[in-house]
Amino acid sequence: MADVAGDGVRLCGVADARERPLRVVAGGQALVVWMGSDGGPRVFADRCPHRDARLSAGYVADGRLVCPFHLWAFDESGRAVGPDGVARPACAARRFDAHVRDGAVWIDAAPRIG
Numbered sequence: 001m002a003d004v005a006g007d008g009v010r011l012c013g014v015a016d017a018r019e020r021p022l023r024v025v026a027g028g029q030a031l032v033v034w035m036g037s038d039g040g041p042r043v044f045a046d047r048c049p050h051r052d053a054r055l056s057a058g059y060v061a062d063g064r065l066v067c068p069f070h071l072w073a074f075d076e077s078g079r080a081v082g083p084d085g086v087a088r089p090a091c092a093a094r095r096f097d098a099h100v101r102d103g104a105v106w107i108d109a110a111p112r113i114g
């Protein structure tokens with residue numbers, strides 16, 4: 001469960017998100033926190049836009065979050081590529097701006113459900 005503070009929402013410790021994609025709930029919205037190729041945090045809705053699987057069940061490879069169900073891969077901006085390497089512009093992951101402070105991953109405000 002995320003912690004809400006006056007200046008944002010603390011999602012998890014950085015070390016936790018480095019181990020594997022991490023599911024966190026904030027403002028009633030399930031999120032997945034993962035680390036990009038620059039070591040910075042990425043936060044997506046924990047819902048694959050292909051067929052609604054949990055992206056937090058996936059893994060990170062080559063700077064992309066890979067959904068384990070049909071192997072679509074999402075880059076750091078949320079753009080999707082299918083397992084055949086073809087871009088799927090209509091199926092982007094919902095992304096939230098995130099930053100690191102005091103050893104934790106934060107987003108600016110609790111996401112709105114939807």
Ligand code: FES
Nearest residue numbers: 048050051067070
């Ligand atoms: S449900 Fe994620 S790739 Fe199909």
